[in-house]
Amino acid sequence: MHGFGREIVIDFEKCGGLIPVIAQDVNSGDVLMLAYMNVEALEQTLKTGKATYYSRSRKALWVKGETSGNEQEVREVLLDCDGDTLLLRVVQRGGAACHTGHASCFHRRVAEDGSLETVGVPLFDPKDVYGK
Amino acid sequence: MHGFGREIVIDFEKCGGLIPVIAQDVNSGDVLMLAYMNVEALEQTLKTGKATYYSRSRKALWVKGETSGNEQEVREVLLDCDGDTLLLRVVQRGGAACHTGHASCFHRRVAEDGSLETVGVPLFDPKDVYGK
Numbered sequence: 001m002h003g004f005g006r007e008i009v010i011d012f013e014k015c016g017g018l019i020p021v022i023a024q025d026v027n028s029g030d031v032l033m034l035a036y037m038n039v040e041a042l043e044q045t046l047k048t049g050k051a052t053y054y055s056r057s058r059k060a061l062w063v064k065g066e067t068s069g070n071e072q073e074v075r076e077v078l079l080d081c082d083g084d085t086l087l088l089r090v091v092q093r094g095g096a097a098c099h100t101g102h103a104s105c106f107h108r109r110v111a112e113d114g115s116l117e118t119v120g121v122p123l124f125d126p127k128d129v130y131g132k
Numbered sequence: 133m134h135g136f137g138r139e140i141v142i143d144f145e146k147c148g149g150l151i152p153v154i155a156q157d158v159n160s161g162d163v164l165m166l167a168y169m170n171v172e173a174l175e176q177t178l179k180t181g182k183a184t185y186y187s188r189s190r191k192a193l194w195v196k197g198e199t200s201g202n203e204q205e206v207r208e209v210l211l212d213c214d215g216d217t218l219l220l221r222v223v224q225r226g227g228a229a230c231h232t233g234h235a236s237c238f239h240r241r242v243a244e245d246g247s248l249e250t251v252g253v254p255l256f257d258p259k260d261v262y263g264k
Contacts (some may be wrong), residue, residue: 079242
């Protein structure tokens, strides 16, 4: 358990120093993505008001939208009842959180028979944003 | 990677056989909770239409609402872009997902100075539901 500030106890230990973080669009209510934070990422997010995660693949802090310009302005940070998950309510710049160009990373529906169906359409072409 | 059904590849391996699952109220849009599923929990959820998670503390399947009656009827299951997180859009029976009686498990706001503030009021008294 990590005592963050005076009163908060946020449990970073269940997931090896990381806490899962849900980002939700404060305007549409859409769940945009799930990412992870370490203590430093949370401190930076609270300080700057811009969602900053910890990239498990790159093993480094990751300011969301650094490359694409699609930053997340944090309006509210909420902690769950057992202190091991965060919810960020954000204004999503550019309207899309996903690197595929979809508004939400959750754009594939799982049917009962196990098949997948893409829902919604991308708002941008990733090639235009990431150059690949 | 676990091939679930014909086309789906859901990554249960990043988190030791479990995948994080966000539950969202399909009516209010509220993010209710984060829990985990193993393959069996997902199969049971898709088959029964009732959210079934894997309890990490009890190391067993957990039909949400089994004790409280506050079941989650699953309207939609969505998979994220990299296949390692699920989003359930649910009808929350009893109006509250949290064992504290709050509609959402995310009912504590984290201020910039690190203090916590409870938001919203409980919809039921846990003593009435769980008898303790």
